[in-house]
Amino acid sequence: MxxxxxxxxxxxxxxxQLQHQMRVKEERIVELETENAILHLKLAECxxxxxxxxxxxxxCALLRMRQCHQKLQRDVKEFRQSFLVLLQSYQDDFRSCLSxxxxxxxxxxxxxxALQACQSEATHLQxxxxxxxxxxxxxQQRRRALHNSLVELKGNIRVHCRxxxxxxxxxxxDGSASQNCPTPGxxxxxxxxxxxxxxxxxxxxxxxxxTYSFERVxxxxxxxxVVFEDLRPLLISLLDGYNVCxxxxxxxxxxxxxxxxxxxxxDDPTLLSGAREDLGIxxxxxxxxxxxxxxxxxxxxxxxxxxxxxxxEIYNNNVFDLLAKDNSTVMSGTKFQMVSTQEGRSEVPRLxxxxxxxxxxxVGLIHRGVKLRVQHPTLVHKNSSRSHLMxxxxxxxxxxxxxxxxxxxxxxxxxxxxxxxxxxxPPPASSPHxxxxxxxxxxxxALARLQLVxxxxxxxxxxxxxxGSALKETSFINRSLAALADVLGALSxxxxxxxxxxxxxxxxxxxxxxxxxxxxxxxxxSPGQKHMAxxxxxxxxxxxxxxxxxxxxxxxxxxxxxxxxxxxxxGSRAPS
Numbered sequence: 334m335x336x337x338x339x340x341x342x343x344x345x346x347x348x349x350q351l352q353h354q355m356r357v358k359e360e361r362i363v364e365l366e367t368e369n370a371i372l373h374l375k376l377a378e379c380x381x382x383x384x385x386x387x388x389x390x391x392x393c394a395l396l397r398m399r400q401c402h403q404k405l406q407r408d409v410k411e412f413r414q415s416f417l418v419l420l421q422s423y424q425d426d427f428r429s430c431l432s433x434x435x436x437x438x439x440x441x442x443x444x445x446x447a448l449q450a451c452q453s454e455a456t457h458l459q460x461x462x463x464x465x466x467x468x469x470x471x472x473q474q475r476r477r478a479l480h481n482s483l484v485e486l487k488g489n490i491r492v493h494c495r496x497x498x499x500x501x502x503x504x505x506x507d508g509s510a511s512q513n514c515p516t517p518g519x520x521x522x523x524x525x526x527x528x529x530x531x532x533x534x535x536x537x538x539x540x541x542x543x544t545y546s547f548e549r550v551x552x553x554x555x556x557x558x559v560v561f562e563d564l565r566p567l568l569i570s571l572l573d574g575y576n577v578c579x580x581x582x583x584x585x586x587x588x589x590x591x592x593x594x595x596x597x598x599x600d601d602p603t604l605l606s607g608a609r610e611d612l613g614i615x616x617x618x619x620x621x622x623x624x625x626x627x628x629x630x631x632x633x634x635x636x637x638x639x640x641x642x643x644x645x646e647i648y649n650n651n652v653f654d655l656l657a658k659d660n661s662t663v664m665s666g667t668k669f670q671m672v673s674t675q676e677g678r679s680e681v682p683r684l685x686x687x688x689x690x691x692x693x694x695x696v697g698l699i700h701r702g703v704k705l706r707v708q709h710p711t712l713v714h715k716n717s718s719r720s721h722l723m724x725x726x727x728x729x730x731x732x733x734x735x736x737x738x739x740x741x742x743x744x745x746x747x748x749x750x751x752x753x754x755x756x757x758x759p760p761p762a763s764s765p766h767x768x769x770x771x772x773x774x775x776x777x778x779a780l781a782r783l784q785l786v787x788x789x790x791x792x793x794x795x796x797x798x799x800x801g802s803a804l805k806e807t808s809f810i811n812r813s814l815a816a817l818a819d820v821l822g823a824l825s826x827x828x829x830x831x832x833x834x835x836x837x838x839x840x841x842x843x844x845x846x847x848x849x850x851x852x853x854x855x856x857x858x859s860p861g862q863k864h865m866a867x868x869x870x871x872x873x874x875x876x877x878x879x880x881x882x883x884x885x886x887x888x889x890x891x892x893x894x895x896x897x898x899x900x901x902x903x904g905s906r907a908p909s
Contacts, residue, residue: 503861575848583857585790
């Protein structure tokens with residue numbers, strides 16, 4: 334019983350505990366249900382708010398889209414209005430441009446018609462101009478021919494002037510020259526084919542222009558071929574029996590040796606080895622001379638022409654035979670004295686003459702002779718020639734043995750042909766090139782003589798800077814050139830006495846200057862301000878030389894052996 338009582342008490346207590354726990358859990362359940370209800374309410378509220386916000390966002394987006402749409406509509410409207418305005422403007426501009434293009438096309442058509450008319454007129458004028466130029470050229474050639482004829486009739490000296498190019502060293506003036514030179518540079522110009530213009534500028538004085546007229550003036554751009562082309566008629570005169578003398582005059586460094594010989598070269602075996610356009614007068618004349626001899630042979634083989642050459646230099650007023658030298662020094666050369674014949678001609682007895690058979694041989698002989706010519710460097714020119722060089726080519730034709738040509742009694746055929754008029758006498762009998770003058774049957778009949786002279790340059794000792802023996806050479810050179818000026822002055826003033834013997838140079842050139850040859854002087858001048866004083870002296874000398882009146886050159890009558898039946902040399906046609 335007590336045990337049962339205890340069990341019952343325990344079960345009741347347990348039951349109470351379980352009831353209590355049940356009530357607690359029920360309360361908890363109620364609380365949880367309340368919280369769940371609250372949460373459901375909150376969730377519903379949140380969902381409601383979310384929906385409301387979503388609707389608001391959609392409304393805002395729709396509102397913004399509507400605003401953008403309205404703005405786009407306004408922009409499209411404005412763009413359309415602008416486009417219409419721009420289109421209207423472009424249409425107006427297009428119509429205006431189209432109108433301008435049409436007007437331009439019309440003007441172009443008119444201009445094209447006018448241009449065609451102008452072209453036709455220009456073609457006509459050009460043809461007319463060509464005709465006038467041809468007539469002018471022919472009249473100029475005719476005037477020059479008449480002038481040359483007048484010069485020959487009066488016995489005057491032809492003078493051609495050549496202006497060398499302006500070189501870099503022409504600007505290298507010393508201090509005093511630079512101070513006294515208001516216009517340094519090129520002061521000498523070729524105004525035209527016959528006039529030299531010198532612009533003279535002195536310190537403290539206004540610039541003045543001086544002009545000098547000559548038969549021909551070559552500017553710095555003139556080539557060697559152009560210079561030689563004007564000399565070709567003189568070489569053709571050799572066939573007509575005239576003696577010809579061509580000399581180059583000018584100050585040191587003005588281009589005389591270049592004009593006569595070509596570029597300076599000590600290594601070339603002949604002057605013909607240089608560039609063709611640089612060949613000087615002497616090698617070109619050699620080619621022409623032998624071209625003429627070949628033509629003579631083709632015209633008449635019985636003429637058998639030959640060429641003898643002699644080369645001399647006048648150094649310190651002494652005559653030296655360059656072909657007789659055996660060394661390269663001037664003292665080894667043979668010094669000769671000059672004599673005068675009964676006819677008053679100047680001669681150099683026993684002068685060496687060498688026969689040549691080709692232009693190369695001719696020029697090679699000149700090259701060997703030129704190498705023996707005295708040269709010294711100066712401040713003006715590093716290869717200044719200190720002597721006058723004279724090259725003489727004698728053109729003769731051999732007569733047949735047993736010739737029946739008529740001869741004057743008491744006179745040898747050689748003297749009859751005028752061989753005694755030449756300044757070179759035949760070589761001595763001991764020479765391999767000797768021509769026996771007293772022979773009853775002379776081996777050769779003289780035709781003509783070509784004399785080529787390269788004068789030493791005039792110079793001022795203060796400018797060239799020479800001293801000692803070179804100063805002595807300068808003195809002799811200037812004195813000989815002064816003697817040449819005196820001779821030309823005496824001829825121009827028609828004096829009774831002509832001072833040929835004042836210098837070996839004038840004495841040796843007496844026959845050529847006096848009128849026995851067609852004489853042409855090439856006056857070479859420097860264009861720079863530095864050399865203006867010497868240039869003016871040279872131009873004055875050339876102008877004075879033109880006034881010198883000599884006796885007219887005489888044609889040597891050809892021998893009967895040299896002529897074809899009925900045709901003389903004067904009537905022959907030179908080779909083309």
